[in-house]
Amino acid sequence: MQIHDYIVVGAGSAGCPLARGLSDDPDISVLLLEAGPHADRFWVHTPAGMAKLYFDRVRNWNFRTEPMPRLHDRQMYWPRGKMLGGSSAINGMVFIRGHPGDFDGWRARGNPGWGYDDVLPYFRAMERFERGGDAWRGGGGPLSVSDPVERMASSHAFIAAARALGVSPTEDMNGEVHDGVGFMQHSIRNGRRHSAYNAFVEPVRARPNLTIRTGCAVQRVLFDGRQAIGVEVRHGDGRMETIHAAREVILSAGSIKSPQMLMLSGIGPGEQLRRHGVTVLHDLPGVGRNLQDHFYVHTAFRATADSSYNARLSGWRKFREGLRYLATRKGCLALGSSQVAAFVKGKAEEPYADLQISFRPMTFNYHRDGQVAVDKYPGMGVSVYQLRPTATGTVTLASPDAADKPLLTPNFLTSAYDVETMIEGIRTIRRIMAAPPMASRVVAEEIPGPGIASDDQIHRFMEETGNSAHHQGGTARMGDDPLAVVDARLRVHGVERLRVADASIMPFLTSGNTNAPTIMIGVKAAAMIRQDAVPRRPIARAQAET
Template sequence: MKTFDYIIVGAGSSGCALANRLSQDPEVNVLLLEAGGSGDSPIIKTPAGLIISLIFGTFNWCYNALNQRTLNNRAIFCPRGKALGGSSAINGMLYIRGQRQDYDLWAEQGNKGWSFDELLPYFKRSQHQERGASEYHGVGGPLNVANGRSNQPISADFIKAGTEAGVPFNPDFNGAAQEGIGWYQTTQKDGQRHSAAAAYLTPVMNRPNLTVITGATTAKVVFEGKKAVGVEYLIKGLRHSATAETEVILSGGAFGSPQLLLLSGVGPKAKLDEHGIEQVHELPGVGENLQEHVDVVRVWKDKTNSAIAMFRPKGIWHLAKDAVNYVIHRRGFLASTMAESGAFVRSSEDVERPDIQYHFVPAAMDDHGRSLRYNLSYGASIHTCVLRPYSRGSVSLASSDPTADPIIDLNMLSDSRDMDTLKAGLRKLDEIVSAPSLAQRLSYSIIPKQEPASDQELEQFIRAKANNIYHPVGTCKMGNDEMAVVDDELRVHGLEGLRVVDASIMPTLISGNTNAPSMVIGEKAADMILAARVADTQEQVA
């Protein structure tokens, strides 16, 4: 049994930022528990290694969501990072904040301190923007944000085609406005992945007041009455305990944090009774309100045979040359995020702000890249993603075993408005693909094999192929209504000494990739926690 001031469960994007900021005070002792490994691997450090991480389970929990009734009863693959850095260790490294209105909506819902203007200083504090400081960007922060080092010609053609179709060029999706088409910036440093662990954790691992334990699966939060006082965790099947003098903080993500709350007796009694778990506190919203960006990928044949096709002789030759280029210059395909260029567009003129995101991949792919036969085809893949879905899912327990995967029900496209938006986004994509710069490169459709000729055929294609794009949020939502799990200080309602700090607290999904906002949640939470610590100390002195 060891005692710490704070115990953080989960070393993902939020947890790493939180551990760094809390341990800056040498008087504060922090324990950070991570179920995955150290992640000290060239597969993680090399950006294109994300292909391996998606396919294999070494650094990936490889969850599968329930068969989706709205998606032809297909199970949905839900990769999550299994290493220090969490999913920032295996993600596509795109640096996107979302839209001002996303955060202003949180504040309008009664979450004080969470408007865009109040969060912008945290975004700036967290980053080192290689382009330099500006109204929207900071320098000197832990997280390196850089231009991509692998700009494939066909990715540039996507941008040209977009402008030809009337989409404005946008040099900075995180600037004054998000709408437009352009190159994504990346969380890379010197051509290598710059995960939350690389940014926030690795530089401070030698702090004597920070203890990091990997391979540790947290089994439960320990309570005395309604106060969290510690945790129990498993390492190679052996049970260990740690005590928190001040707080236990859950940073396990949208799947892990609600799972641990339920395992600890926090949640709806009916869900707990089903697994013989004694209830500590009734909280109906635990595991509810799950949101995910529903996404569908279309693939076209590249008739110039210049796109990436790793299993073709030409592709193997280019990959060999790029390997040398990467070793010497940290440039080329091995530095690729896969989604090098993209766009944020409005599905119709009636929509006030972008509700569709495109990710352009200069290669043919299917099933999260796991269908390896597509590496024999020269092609281009374009993701169409609904940014603000109305559909809601849930996370629940499969058993009382903390090592068992949770039950994930994404429930995507259960709200018909999401289907309407996705269809509109695909139709708008047709305009871009038909523009001269892409029309001269792309010939026929690979997925689907035939162009959908009617609205019904388009919907059938979507139900057969729609998937998620790895941005789950909302299962411990912040707010004051009966389904809220935490307040605007991220304290769990009705309990003491317990907070949730990760993407699960988002009341609504932001309009873009969730990695950067997750780090900002950790940044802001650290300030709130340290401020509460100072206030408590002053009160004790008084």
């Protein structure tokens, strides 16, 4: 019988730091399970390789939503990482912690220990910021956080234009001042992607108390009464395996897979589980509810030649750029997905910024065959999303088979408040792009184009083209109310020895890209689990000693 003290399900943004933190104690045995393969590939390590991984059939779950009535019945594509590192191995590498008010809001919703002053030490401990540490930033942690290796003149112009309109500057949006406009930071180290796996697990993978297994798709959590005792795993050849946990099972499979695993294990809305023939262990109605995501709208502007690096990634020049990257780990291929962010208010009554506007000095399109084509003309891309959407959706079972993807219903644009906020976001983009010195770099607005002017027209444009920022969260949210799934220690309500630690536990989304706070959740979870130190189950202890 295979027995480990802790089984961590999912080697992604939260699972990797969680496994690292638990295995820091040599007396604790940790098993880290990942459904996908290893991540040692050139395009995984190369920042610009995110475009190559967007539709990858091996290292990506390739989820799709249900048809969305408010978006002309479109099905939206939701990529999620399926390899060591999870989504931190395929994302845009943007590192944004979120606003302090986000975490204070989590604490105010019945989650002691999750206010900003509570989580700040974990943020500082996990990062190695290239400018060094201070009261706000960490300088010696495992995860490298860096400024853009190259800053385009148009990026400086965007910042100057936003400031001309009254947006305050911030030199470090992960430091003392979050709201405002400034350059983004990225989880990039020496020109290479620094995923959660690279940062937290790869340096310690030789530890004798840490076992890492890939190609292991967890089907369900196993129970003895109401105590989690292990997991059932399916291998690629169809072989099933049972693995036991002497202490706890922790689900870190993400905001889509973690609630699915809970439901397949008999924990979730009882009526739904019975409909699929799943035996109800604990009727927990909040599982799969509260699905949140940042609804994303993209705009594009034709630019002057010196304002865009489209030409450097087209034709023969892209080969020169590739050689430059191989020789120096610099240039366009070493950059994250966006350069600049402006955190601004779309609604005056909001206590802090509720819109993120992101600028990149390039434009491109994804094609259905998986290819990414950089536009042939010089272009600048600007996107916006609402930071705290009021509409929520659901993750529900499609069948009792873990191999079947769950049904994803995000309910985008079903809230009038959200629609109004996003319309203001697009108008804010236009104001910034029309302000000096940015105005002199804009040749024409390509998307949506000057013909889309009224609120109704902008609304239709959002319905037709709006997408996901791929920041799903909240589907196993933390709290002490009837719809909460885990408590403030991340223990699943109604059962024992089972926790969830990933973005699904967020009561509401953070202000910005969600990878950094998800990593923090894993780091903090490891510390809490070690503090709680539940004893080994007697039968497991006896078998281990034998």
